[in-house]
Amino acid sequence: MNPYQPIPAEVVEIIAESPTITTYRFIPEQPIPFLTGQFVELTVPGVGEAPFTPSSDPAVADQMEISIMHVGKLTQHLRDKTEVGDMVGIRGPYGQGYPLDEFAGREILIVGGGVGLAPLRSLIYALLGEIERFKAVKIKFGARTPGDIIYKAEVEDWLNSDELELELTVDSDEDYPDWEGNVGVVTTIMDDPDLEIDSGVAVACGPPIMMKFATQKFLSMGYSPEQIYLSMEKNMSCGIGKCGHCGIGPYYVCKDGPVMTYDMLEKYSEVFE
């Protein structure tokens, strides 16, 4: 089979999450099973293709949701031109997802920022699907403003959930007089005296600058590089370890990642570029 051949998929729902992020729900012509944290290549006919991490529940293979920040050619075309009923292509999944078996029995600290909550929503669905396997799930999520918080319905559910803990922060609440949560970057809410750091794992996903400071904070809190799981993004082309576009040191992010532990990456200065 041609590894570059995408599966046709219909856009069945378009959900505006924030001024810059939209979630698209697709029904592919055949199921696309994936592990949480793996990515797919999304083809928009006549425009091109780009890598995205499904934000939906990996237990549901006959449909897929992808949450997209509109930053450039393909993602802005999706925002401006794509409608329910349009066809796209999806190939994959590719790469390494979150190793849930290694997380079993441990406390999981999850830190996310901006569109980084997209892969993390999929991870949270996967964890909630078998929550008894994990000691505790603690999530710290940062957005630019209260209006930039995505997945508002799920966030509300998670804030009221007995199965996990969620804390939110925003960089600025200037135009939001009703905001009662924390104001400050996400590292300001990462300290938690009840965390079991020695036996736990720490997960981060977000823009490179957030990942850099979150990783420094994890290290200062006492997590070792092997305990820190980062969802890496590099410019990609083939997605299958052939073209060399996505290298970090000896690794290809498309094959050895996107989920990678910091001990694999700490020697390479380009990690957070």
Ligand SMILES: Cc1cc2nc3c(=O)[nH]c(=O)nc-3n(C[C@H](O)[C@H](O)[C@H](O)COP(=O)(O)OP(=O)(O)OC[C@H]3O[C@@H](n4cnc5c(N)ncnc54)[C@H](O)[C@@H]3O)c2cc1C
């Ligand atoms: C494994 C992986 C998973 C991803 N998951 C998601 C996701 O779930 N949601 C989401 O919104 N985005 C995700 N991205 C980023 C997404 O692939 C880019 O935003 C997209 O390729 C931009 O395409 P464009 O044609 O709209 O932008 P372009 O016109 O190509 O570029 C516009 C801007 O985006 C930057 N850019 C382009 N490609 C990338 C890239 N691959 N990574 C980072 N910056 C890029 C460029 O430097 C430029 O500043 C992921 C990237 C990777 C590698």
Ligand code: FES
């Ligand atoms: S995208 Fe081609 S080697 Fe990774």
